[in-house]
Amino acid sequence: MTKITFVQPDGRSQTVSARAGDSVMQTALAHSIDGIFAECGGAMMCATCHCYIEDARTGEASQGEEDLLDCAEDEVRPSSRLSCQIKVSEDLDGLVVHLPVTVD
Amino acid sequence: MLDIPVNEAVTLADLTRDPYPIYRQMRAETPVVRVAQTNRIFVTRFEHTKWIKENPEIFSSDDPMTPMKPAFQAHTLMRKDGDEHRAERMAMQPAFSPKVIRTDWAELYTKLAEDYVSRLPKGETVDLFADLCGPIAARILAHMLGLEEATDEQMQRWSQRLIDGAGNFGNDPELFALSDAANAEMNALFEQVMPRHIAAPNNSAFSVMLNAKMPIPVSQMYANIKIAIGGGINEPRDALATILYGLLTNPEQLEEVKRQEAWLDAFEEGVRWVAPIQVSGRRTTQEVQIGDHVIGPNETVMTIQASANRDEAIYADGEAFNVFRDKHPHQAFGSGPHHCAGAQVARRTLGQIMLPLLFERFPNMALTDPKEVIWSGFGFRGPLNLPVTLA
Numbered sequence: 001m002t003k004i005t006f007v008q009p010d011g012r013s014q015t016v017s018a019r020a021g022d023s024v025m026q027t028a029l030a031h032s033i034d035g036i037f038a039e040c041g042g043a044m045m046c047a048t049c050h051c052y053i054e055d056a057r058t059g060e061a062s063q064g065e066e067d068l069l070d071c072a073e074d075e076v077r078p079s080s081r082l083s084c085q086i087k088v089s090e091d092l093d094g095l096v097v098h099l100p101v102t103v104d
Numbered sequence: 105m106l107d108i109p110v111n112e113a114v115t116l117a118d119l120t121r122d123p124y125p126i127y128r129q130m131r132a133e134t135p136v137v138r139v140a141q142t143n144r145i146f147v148t149r150f151e152h153t154k155w156i157k158e159n160p161e162i163f164s165s166d167d168p169m170t171p172m173k174p175a176f177q178a179h180t181l182m183r184k185d186g187d188e189h190r191a192e193r194m195a196m197q198p199a200f201s202p203k204v205i206r207t208d209w210a211e212l213y214t215k216l217a218e219d220y221v222s223r224l225p226k227g228e229t230v231d232l233f234a235d236l237c238g239p240i241a242a243r244i245l246a247h248m249l250g251l252e253e254a255t256d257e258q259m260q261r262w263s264q265r266l267i268d269g270a271g272n273f274g275n276d277p278e279l280f281a282l283s284d285a286a287n288a289e290m291n292a293l294f295e296q297v298m299p300r301h302i303a304a305p306n307n308s309a310f311s312v313m314l315n316a317k318m319p320i321p322v323s324q325m326y327a328n329i330k331i332a333i334g335g336g337i338n339e340p341r342d343a344l345a346t347i348l349y350g351l352l353t354n355p356e357q358l359e360e361v362k363r364q365e366a367w368l369d370a371f372e373e374g375v376r377w378v379a380p381i382q383v384s385g386r387r388t389t390q391e392v393q394i395g396d397h398v399i400g401p402n403e404t405v406m407t408i409q410a411s412a413n414r415d416e417a418i419y420a421d422g423e424a425f426n427v428f429r430d431k432h433p434h435q436a437f438g439s440g441p442h443h444c445a446g447a448q449v450a451r452r453t454l455g456q457i458m459l460p461l462l463f464e465r466f467p468n469m470a471l472t473d474p475k476e477v478i479w480s481g482f483g484f485r486g487p488l489n490l491p492v493t494l495a
Contacts, residue, residue, distance in 0.1 A: 039433070040443035041158040045193070067194050071201035073448070 002093045006033045009101040024097060025049040025084035028033040035099035042084040049073040052079040052098040059085050074100035108397045112140045119482040123382070124423065125410035136397045144385070144404045150415035150435070152394055153407040156386055157440035160185050163386035163405060165442060170385075175283045182442065189441060193467035195320045196328050199248060199309035202448050208307045213244050213453045217461050224465075226494050229472055233345045233490040241340040244453060245378075248336075249329050250301055250308030254293060259337060262286045266334035271483060284450045290333070293324055332446075339380040340450050341487025344458060347374030349487055350425035351472045362463060366427060371455030376419075376434035382410035382485045384438060409435040410485065418459070423475050468495040480493025 002020060004027055007013040018027040028036035032041070037048035044064055050072040058081065061069065065085050069076050083097065111134065114126055114408045130137055130148040138145050147153055156163045164185050181192040198204065211312055220240045224230060242259035246252055251259075269283030294310070301311035309332060313325045320328075347370055351358040360369050388403045399405065414422035419432065437444035444450075463469075469492050471477065478488045 023367070030322070039437060039439070041154065041439040041445065042157065043160075043439075043441040045190075045441050045443045046447070060452055064190065064194075067197075070203070073202040092331065 002088050002090055002098060004088070004092070004095045006031075007032060008100045009099060020089050022088050023084050024051070024086040024095070025082070026086060027088060028083060028097075033099070035082060038084060041071075044068055044082060044084060045081060047081040048072060050074055050076075050080055051083045051101055052077060052100065053080045053081045053086070053095070055092075055095055057092055057095070070075075072100075080092065105398050105479060108136060108138050108145065108399065110138045110140055111146075115141050116482060120480055122479070123408075123410060123485075124414065127408060127414070128423070131411060131415060134186075136395045136399075141407075142406075144406045146406050146408055147394060147401060148401045148408045148411035149395070149413075150412040150418050153412040153435060154439050156394070156405060156407050157384070157435075157438055158406050158444070160441055162389055162392050164389050165189070165386060167385065167387050167404070168256065170270070171272040171275070171280075172270040174280050175266055175331050176270065176327055177284070177287050178323060178330070180327045181324075182331055182335075185441070189236045192320055192324055192328060193445065195313045195316055195325070196309045196332070197445060199307055200445055200449050204307045205449055207450050209244065209248060209449065210452055210457065212247055214457050214461075216240060216243050216247075217453075218460050221462055221465050226466065227491045229491060231489050232348065232492045233341070233487060237341040237344045237348075237490070240458070241337045241344070245332065245336045245340075245357060248308060248309035248449070249332055250297060250306065251293060251329070252440055253297060258289070258334065260331075260488070262290055263333050263337040266330060267338065267484065270334065285331070290330060291326065294329065298489055322342055335381075336446055338484050338486075339444075339446070340454060341377075342380040342484065343371070343375050343439055343450060344454055345379045345487045345490050346380070347371060347454070347459065348375060348462075348490060348492075349428075349471070349474070349477060350374050352492070353474050354425055354427075354468070357425075358463075361427055362467075367459040368451060368455040370427050370459060371451060372431075372434065373429065374414045375424045375436035375450075378479075378485055379410045379434075379436040380484060380486055381436070381438075382481065383408050383483050384442070409438065466494045469493060470495070 001043045002018045004014055004018045005013050005015040016031040025036055025038045025042055029038060039048045040046035061081055065082050069080050126150050135149045136147055164182050166185055167183055170183055172183055181189050182320055214331050238260050239256040242256040246254050265283045265286035268279050272279040301314050305311050305315040310329060384407050385406050388399055388401050390401050392399055437447040472491045472493055476491055480488050
């Protein structure tokens with residue numbers, strides 16, 4: 001079983017069990033994690049599943065993902081990812097995902 | 105596995121007048137049903153409509169027979185899938201990104217909204233649909249696309265001609281003649297403003313597309329701008345009118361919205377309650393099971409987000425306008441690759457700027473009589489008028 005920890009901007013964290021094959025975004029939705037909206041359902045079209053991940057195991061964002069990140073609501077950092085583009089596997093056990101703050 | 109039931113009774117006229125009782129019955133009894141009069145399969149439950157839109161390999165947007173093609177004089181991104189769709193959409197998307205909304209459009213919209221609202225005569229009765237909802241939607245869109253030279257009247261007329269042409273399933277030559285004339289006017293304006301956008305790059309959609317590192321063909325830029333004109337006026341216009349109607353007919357909710365400044369919640373509830381775009385078509389690329397039914401390839405499936413947004417499985421008392429209901433994502437902006445590109449712009453302009461501004465200026469405005477408000481539409485739906493006394 002793969003455990004993923006979601007950390008809110010205020011420091012609250014929640015560790016959940018993720019199903020292999022789901023995306024990190026789907027895992028977040030399944031556990032009602034605040035801050036992940038995923039309006040387009042994982043089509044890489046809305047950037048509402050934006051998060052920060054500093055973990056080399058998740059690989060690099062594709063060009064398409066980079067383009068979308070430019071359209072994200074929140075501050076984009078080098079660690080920015082779209083959680084719909086990261087597939088859960090046992091290799092990702094212990095992954096830590098930080099949720100963004102809305103800038104306004 | 106069951107044969108798809110056929111509904112011989114329902115007519116387009118019924119659906120245009122009031123589709124909601126029909127959808128409620130369909131959700132309960134025939135959630136996947138062929139509507140004989142349209143020869144299309146209606147899918148009305150939340151889980152199915154969402155799933156269909158999120159599986160474009162099975163449910164394609166590409167429809168070679170759509171009247172959209174003659175209406176827009178182009179095969180547009182709305183009717184494309186995969187990489188081809190993505191390339192054209194992403195060419196325009198930066199102009200609608202939250203970043204550019206913050207840097208450019210929010211401030212401009214605030215100024216425009218103040219201007220348009222200040223023209224409304226306090227103490228008098230006006231039709232807010234015609235005097236505010238349509239014109240302000242046209243004005244901000246003209247700026248966002250880089251077409252400031254177009255008048256509100258032109259923008260609204262072009263939009264309507266494109267929509268009428270795109271819905272011209274009966275191939276009425278009169279409607280295509282009107283959309284052709286609108287296309288000629290739009291093309292002439294595009295040619296006129298193109299040098300300006302090349303000389304002085306800016307954040308408007310036309311300029312962003314023209315100055316991209318790897319620009320899409322100019323013909324597709326034209327098609328993209330026309331899609332934005334066809335799709336970017338009605339929706340915010342109808343959304344605004346719908347939200348205002350919902351708030352003005354539910355004064356206790358309006359007071360609570362003012363108290364909590366819950367304008368964004370009011371926005372979300374309005375578009376959930378009556379989605380400005382009610383229906384989206386997809387074509388099956390293979391045999392596929394939806395619910396208890398198997399559907400063959402090359403069938404046109406109508407995903408009815410208007411119905412999904414009131415599905416009893418998701419929403420308690422979904423037929424009612426209730427800003428303070430338990431939150432659940434709605435499908436008014438669709439889902440999947442064709443998720444509305446204007447969703448964030450709409451939330452910010454209407455939810456964060458227009459609604460608080462309007463109620464601050466006219467805190468006691470009231471509908472003259474809710475029964476006078478006429479609702480209409482099957483594909484696109486909203487009030488056709490909104491007579492309000494401004495106070």
